[in-house]
Amino acid sequence: MRPIQRLLIIILVTVISACGHTTSQREPETAVPNSPTSDCQVIRHELGETRICGTPHSAIALDPHVLDLMLSLGIQPVGYAEVSEHLLGSPKLGEPMVQIKYLGNRVTSNPTHIGTRESPSLEAIVRLNPELILKEWPDTPLYTNLTKIAPTLIVRNSSADYQWQQGLLTLAQVFNREQQAKQVIDEYEQSIAQAKAELDLVANNSNVLLLAMGGVDKIAIDTEETFVKTLLKELGFQLTTPKQLQGREGRIDISLEIVPQLDADMLFVSAGWDSTVEDIQNLWRQHPILRSHPAARARRVYVIDGQLSRIRGPIASELMLAEIRKLLLPLGSSNQLTPENSDPVSQVNPN
Incomplete structure (x- = not known):
């Protein structure tokens, strides 16, 4: 990457961070009451609280579990990070993913390859300018960086009794798809x-x-x-x-x-x-x-x-x-x- 491009990305991350999408590193916010001029909600999760306003139209899946949940609700990702040892072919960073094992036949959005679940590329995520970033497992250092780019939601908690139904209902609340979740x-x-x-x-x-x-x-x-x-x-x-x-x-x-x-x-x-x-x-x-x-x-x-x-x-x-x-x-x-x-x-x- 050219120095000027890297500088622009750093500036963009800093500006987004200053806008303050997520409340995990600050005093907890109160959910905004329903009103004709506001449709924001605060979702509590393992690493804090995430404030989401409106229905996100561009979301990134940082692992296959989140991708499964999204596809089950009819939501297509703009970017995806696969588990490293399960990558099919040799996808290039920043380019569309052609093959995704087990879930690929349900993906129609040609999501951008943004790295692996273990090491997603913040630069590739910034370029996509997502409205929401979704991740399964809590990872505090990565989460802190992601919140500087876009609202970031941790789908599951760290307890052993977590089941996918919980994560599905959480995403249904975010995307206003409670009926689809109930049907699934x-x-x-x-x-x-x-x-x-x-x-x-x-x-x-x-x-x-x-x-x-x-x-x-x-x-x-x-x-x-x-x-x-x-x-x-x-x-x-x-x-x-x-x-x-x-x-x-x-x-x-x-x-x-x-x-x-x-x-x-x-x-x-x-x-x-x-x-x-x-x-x-x-x-x-x-x-x-x-x-x-x-x-x-x-x-x-x-x-x-x-x-x-x-x-x-x-x-x-x-x-x-x-x-x-x-x-x-x-x-x-x-x-x-x-x-x-x-x-x-x-x-x-x-x-």
């Missing part, structure tokens, strides 16, 4: 009820364990609520925590040798780190220690894409629910174990 939630609940009835026999006869895996040296168990765990519970499945890990919290790393000792007759394995679904499927097919687990011998190992767990919104829930139904419904008609020398992995590869 109602349709999801109907889909869950239908799938739960269909999978009742399987759920009542299965002891399920969730693993995160990026290779034989990267295996972990999440003891807190996760996207997939919540979904399986809503379907009526009983999820287990290994006895040796009970009482511990968070994501717990385990060794490869521990895996065959884990008590479960069904395993869901989330492909994470920089591993693909195919990578983890092949490990379970080829590694003798993994193949020795009873769930592998019964061909009840289901490898899922960890990116859906990172999106974890209503669209991701719809995709994951469709895969679970497709994979598990056949078990309702047959509980026969497959031979030990057969493929231990049931195909799971959401598209």
Whole structure:
């Protein structure tokens, strides 16, 4: 970037900062009462309060969860920051994003690539001049800088019991789309009820364990609520925590040798780190220690894409629910174990 361009951007950020869009670093403001001349609202969130006047017409999504929520409400982003390891192709900073995994078929606005979720470009965001910036997780240093550009809203809190319905209702309030949000939630609940009835026999006869895996040296168990765990519970499945890990919290790393000792007759394995679904499927097919687990011998190992767990919104829930139904419904008609020398992995590869 030329020196004069960089100087202009710095001046623009300073001027915007002086206008004061967000109240997080100041004394909390009182929401402006409804009147013929004012339609402002103050949204409280994890890092403070954000004052938004009118309905924003240009918003930036700084992560896939926010993008999922926006698209579910029919809101298109002007800019988007993807998780670094899930970028498709080689998008150039400041240019339209052509491919977005899982959500791309619902994006029609050709959003500008503004960097990654981990490191968004403030300069690229300034150029878009957004009316609102949306982010899932609290990040105080980044948030402070973003508020100098435009009102910035943190969609979720840091508690483990956050669900996408909360974030959806928050955005619905901001964009005046409460009816659309109610419809999305109602349709999801109907889909869950239908799938739960269909999978009742399987759920009542299965002891399920969730693993995160990026290779034989990267295996972990999440003891807190996760996207997939919540979904399986809503379907009526009983999820287990290994006895040796009970009482511990968070994501717990385990060794490869521990895996065959884990008590479960069904395993869901989330492909994470920089591993693909195919990578983890092949490990379970080829590694003798993994193949020795009873769930592998019964061909009840289901490898899922960890990116859906990172999106974890209503669209991701719809995709994951469709895969679970497709994979598990056949078990309702047959509980026969497959031979030990057969493929231990049931195909799971959401598209």
